[in-house]
Amino acid sequence: MNTEDMTRLKIPVAVVRRMPKYLTQAQYLRQEGVQWVSSLSLAEALGLTSSTVRQDLSHIDFQGVSKRGYSTVGLEAALARTLGVDHDITCILVGAGNLGRALALHEGFGRQGFKIVGVFDSSPAVVGKKVGHFIVRPMADLVAVVAQQKVEIGILSVPHEAAQAVADQLILSRVRGLLNLTTAHLRTPAAVPVVDTRVLSSLRELAYSVRSRQV
Amino acid sequence: MNTEDMTRLKIPVAVVRRMPKYLTQAQYLRQEGVQWVSSLSLAEALGLTSSTVRQDLSHIDFQGVSKRGYSTVGLEAALARTLGVDHDITCILVGAGNLGRALALHEGFGRQGFKIVGVFDSSPAVVGKKVGHFIVRPMADLVAVVAQQKVEIGILSVPHEAAQAVADQLILSRVRGLLNLTTAHLRTPAAVPVVDTRVLSSLRELAYSVRSRQV
DNA sequence: ACTTTAACGTTAAACATTTGACAGAGCTTG
DNA sequence: CAAGCTCTGTCAAATGTTTAACGTTAAAGT
Structure with a gap:
């Protein structure tokens, strides 16, 4: 063949x-x-x-x-x-909490071609602050940044109550896919794939495995 | 039935x-x-x-x-x-880099019953420093802490070159399961389950989905 | 009381994934 | 230069997962 x-x-x-x-x-x-x-x-x-x-x-x-x-x-x-990772892929990160900041500071993803070009947060207390070499931007800037920088992937690390609303904003701003670090399940149009990282789910899965093997 | x-x-x-x-x-x-x-x-x-x-x-x-x-x-x-999460499960975290610190500071896991009782790092530059209310401990303390606190789960957020060696130490100290945040594949005895969180893998999977849907 | 209805639980068929088996390809060695 | 060996690529069987279909149950309305 x-x-x-x-x-x-x-x-x-x-x-x-x-x-x-x-x-x-x-x-x-x-x-x-x-x-x-x-x-x-x-x-x-x-x-x-x-x-x-x-x-x-x-x-x-x-x-x-x-x-x-x-x-x-x-x-x-x-x-x-x-996989489509033979060229750089631009990403933005929404949610500059502990997890979001850790990811923004992590250099490994950048080395693998996933370039973060902006960090956003809805909290006025956080906007303007620095995270590594990024200055956290307000959500209002989302559409412009995605369009200008041709952002392909949005990374969500917001509280789970806000997850769907932020996802909707990202989709409207024409991001092409979402990496979901929250525990919420995101509903998106078929054209916008979502991959969940499931950290809490993984811990729970592990709890089950640990338990079912002790017998 | x-x-x-x-x-x-x-x-x-x-x-x-x-x-x-x-x-x-x-x-x-x-x-x-x-x-x-x-x-x-x-x-x-x-x-x-x-x-x-x-x-x-x-x-x-x-x-x-x-x-x-x-x-x-x-x-x-x-x-x-x-799932076995109807009671608290004690965890330790190894690797106090950006990601490790973010997880240690994240309160959500604790609220869901996953109690972190110790943060470890092999680097003398980090040992002794504070991460939230934890003081980072040296790897030498691992065995004693796991035994005394009946630690069930070890969370790995070390550089991937060190991952297998640290996993081996955790297994020797009698941890019962591992949450692997590194990109390394861990080899463990059958009695010690591993769950991978695959953040980089998820990004790559997403890159494929985004690409294959643009047609 | 009887009928209707909206749900569950279960079965079996459809679908997807994993595995074992083996033919064929091309190094390597005598 | 032929035989042997070790590896791939592929087929088909076995296994695992998802789905539709349907019998059953209990609440609600007449």
């Missing part, structure tokens, strides 16, 4: 969710100077089966090599291309 | 992942004074089908009522019991 065709086909969500992990691993190996990686060693590193890895990687426009595996450099590039 | 039996059966992972969301929603409705909620309105609030909601809730030891739906109070209690 033509690989060009493959990549046009819709990639299953389960596969898309694993791709960032393959990308992280490929970057990591490449930085360590490893040139080739097999589906088996990727699987062992990520807690999967080699079969799953091969099946997953068949969805990207990139070929492994018999007897060697996958080139770490090629894999990294192909995954980045497939 | 006897519901007592049901709850002993293993709950599918997909269902466990949704339960925290149902719990959040039930709490929220109860706080607003809503007494009953139907599978359909839960579904609409969380972006699911009513069928999924009913199927999911059939796994907990709690019954809905014909023509009314589920009691928000009862639902909240049953979900909390099932």
Whole structure:
């Protein structure tokens, strides 16, 4: 089958969710100077089966090599291309509380191409204050900044009561996707995807796992 | 079928992942004074089908009522019991960088029963400093604190190069589960579950969604 | 009391994901 | 230069998840 065709086909969500992990691993190996990686060693590193890895990687426009595996450099590039993170993506952050400030100060995302170009807050007490090298801006500036800087992603770290209203503002300002750090479930038009980070949910899931394994 | 039996059966992972969301929603409705909620309105609030909601809730030891739906109070209690968050769970946090400090300062987790009882860091420059009302402790204190305070969950917010080594120390100190905020994949014995929060992965997943929808 | 109705709980079919199995490709070695 | 080996890519079976459909229950109205 033509690989060009493959990549046009819709990639299953389960596969898309694993791709960032393959990308992280490929970057990591490449930085360590490893040139080739097999589906088996990727699987062992990520807690999967080699079969799953091969099946997953068949969805990207990139070929492994018999007897060697996958080139770490090629894999990294192909995954980045497939995910759309082979170029910078501009983001804004709304909500300059503890979590929001931590994310704004975290340099890791910027290194991975997610460039924060503005920090917003609705509280007059916070607007104008500095967060790292950002000056917190009022919500009224949202539309203009999104338009001028071609912002693609809005990151929400507001109290959950305010989440839906802020999400609506972000959508109106024509942001293309939302990263939701709140516990609220956001309702958005189909054209605006939302990914939840679920920190509290993860803790609760963990509580269940811890408990059900103690038996 | 006897519901007592049901709850002993293993709950599918997909269902466990949704339960925290149902719990959040039930709490929220109860706080607003809503007494009953139907599978359909839960579904609409969380972006699911009513069928999924009913199927999911059939796994907990709690019954809905014909023509009314589920009691928000009862639902909240049953979900909390099932997840094991009906009592406090002690946690420690390792890594007092930006993200770690933000989590330590965030009061929401404490209100939900996840009590942080210690903040640790390996850097002598950080040990001894204050983070909120915590004084950052050295890694050497880990074992003693976990034993004395019966710590169940370790939260990792260290640089990813250090993640596996710190995870190993936490496991040795007999923590029962790990919340992983790093991009590293952690390898643990089967008895020690790990839940990843995947903030960077979520951003990448979002980048893919945004891109594949622009067509 | 009886009918209507709005909900749940359960079944089974549809759909999605994961896994095992194996043919084929291309290094490597003698 | 052929044999052997190790790895990929793909197929199909097994497993897991979601959904629609429907029988059942209990409240509400007549």
